[in-house]
Amino acid sequence: xxxxxxxKKRVKAADSEQPSVPESAAKSETSTDSRSENADTSADASxxxxxxxxxxxxxxxxxxxxxxxxxxxxxxxxxxxxxTVQYEWDNPPWSKAAREAAGDPKETTTxxxxxxxxxxxxxxxxSGRQQQQQEQQQQQQQQQHKxxxxxxxxxxxxxxxxxxxxxDDAFIEQAVATAQSxxxxxxxxxxYQTGTLHxxxxxxxxxxxxxxxxxxxxxxxGRHFCLGRMQGGIAVCSWGAGHFxxxxxxxxxxxxxxxxxxxxxxxxxxxxxxxxxIGSVVVQIAAGDWHGMALTxxxxxxxxxxxxxxxxxxxxxxxSSADETPTLVVPAPVPLDVDIEQIAAGRSHSLALTKxxxxxxxxxxxxxxxxxNAVRRSPQAPRIIEGMRDLNIAKIAAGGNHSLAL
Numbered sequence: 371x372x373x374x375x376x377x378k379k380r381v382k383a384a385d386s387e388q389p390s391v392p393e394s395a396a397k398s399e400t401s402t403d404s405r406s407e408n409a410d411t412s413a414d415a416s417x418x419x420x421x422x423x424x425x426x427x428x429x430x431x432x433x434x435x436x437x438x439x440x441x442x443x444x445x446x447x448x449x450x451x452x453x454t455v456q457y458e459w460d461n462p463p464w465s466k467a468a469r470e471a472a473g474d475p476k477e478t479t480t481x482x483x484x485x486x487x488x489x490x491x492x493x494x495x496x497s498g499r500q501q502q503q504q505e506q507q508q509q510q511q512q513q514q515h516k517x518x519x520x521x522x523x524x525x526x527x528x529x530x531x532x533x534x535x536x537x538d539d540a541f542i543e544q545a546v547a548t549a550q551s552x553x554x555x556x557x558x559x560x561x562y563q564t565g566t567l568h569x570x571x572x573x574x575x576x577x578x579x580x581x582x583x584x585x586x587x588x589x590x591x592g593r594h595f596c597l598g599r600m601q602g603g604i605a606v607c608s609w610g611a612g613h614f615x616x617x618x619x620x621x622x623x624x625x626x627x628x629x630x631x632x633x634x635x636x637x638x639x640x641x642x643x644x645x646x647x648i649g650s651v652v653v654q655i656a657a658g659d660w661h662g663m664a665l666t667x668x669x670x671x672x673x674x675x676x677x678x679x680x681x682x683x684x685x686x687x688x689x690s691s692a693d694e695t696p697t698l699v700v701p702a703p704v705p706l707d708v709d710i711e712q713i714a715a716g717r718s719h720s721l722a723l724t725k726x727x728x729x730x731x732x733x734x735x736x737x738x739x740x741x742x743n744a745v746r747r748s749p750q751a752p753r754i755i756e757g758m759r760d761l762n763i764a765k766i767a768a769g770g771n772h773s774l775a776l
């Protein structure tokens with residue numbers, strides 16, 4: 371049986387008039403049927419847009435089903451390198467066989483069976499969990515109704531409906547990874563997830579239903595949580611673990627105190643990041659280990675989640691409990707006096723690239739020098755990286771304990 375996901379066959383250029391493709395990119399392109407050839411032709415129509423693919427390769431240890439594949443296709447072992455295993459999905463939701471069998475590509479999902487339940491009884495059997503989920507569903511319905519009635523949504527809905535195409539669900543546009551799971555985003559804005567997310571097991575790519583009638587256009591993944599930005603930046607959703615407030619959603623227990631939602635298997639709308647609340651749409655999202663970030667069109671940065679090392683850019687508030695972890699349950703603006711055009715989130719630190727001067731600001735943990743300043747101290751408030759003042763930076767990235775600038 372021919373696999374519907376992986377093939378070693380390379381894609382050749384159709385003619386000399388097509389734009390040149392880097393050698394590394396050409397090696398990764400594959401083709402198994404006419405659908406892939408049509409996809410390559412449509413992708414070449416725009417030289418600036420990245421190539422889309424209907425295939426993906428996962429390699430490494432399939433612990434906690436984090437890559438979801440069950441069929442190893444390649445084993446390579448040498449004296450100086452560890453074993454590398456590539457996995458394939460027999461019939462992923464976006465494959466041709468699965469789409470034809472389901473009839474409707476958007477309904478092609480792999481549901482989690484009742485036998486695949488989280489083993490942690492404190493999560494799966496807690497009596498208050500069902501009530502909390504019902505309350506979340508009610509909130510989502512109210513939020514969806516509120517979003518539908520907003521003027522900004524009406525305009526985005528008309529533009530998205532005119533350009534919608536069922537075939538777009540067959541092509542992967544982005545893939546991100548948490549500590550134990552992988553999340554895929556298709557061109558149609560559909561989200562699929564495989565692996566283990568805070569005790570919830572997805573053995574195969576499973577459709578994640580977003581409770582909004584607009585497609586997702588960007589994903590960001592933290593250690594055990596995910597973020598999704600909707601089309602036009604008019605909404606941001608979060609799901610996964612939320613013990614440190616990284617979901618950006620809290621249940622209000624008093625006028626000035628919020629309790630974080632500890633876990634949500636379904637995406638929840640972050641009301642604080644709606645355009646009506648922050649005055650602008652969101653153009654980029656980023657996720658660290660336990661904190662999240664959002665950049666607005668107006669150049670403002672919002673952060674939430676764990677703030678133990680001031681990775682959210684806010685000073686710690688005094689608390690009566692010494693053991694309480696500093697958190698921002700709902701998004702709060704980062705105190706920056708310049709407009710930002712790009713953000714990046716590391717394990718416990720954050721970066722921002724200014725719009726006008728192309729300078730880099732950093733804040734959070736700097737014990738390994740990841741904030742780019744000579745003094746290794748933690749935490750650090752937002753400040754410009756002095757060593758790069760004379761450089762014109764184009765892109766930034768943040769790793770676990772290091773940072774990059776291009």
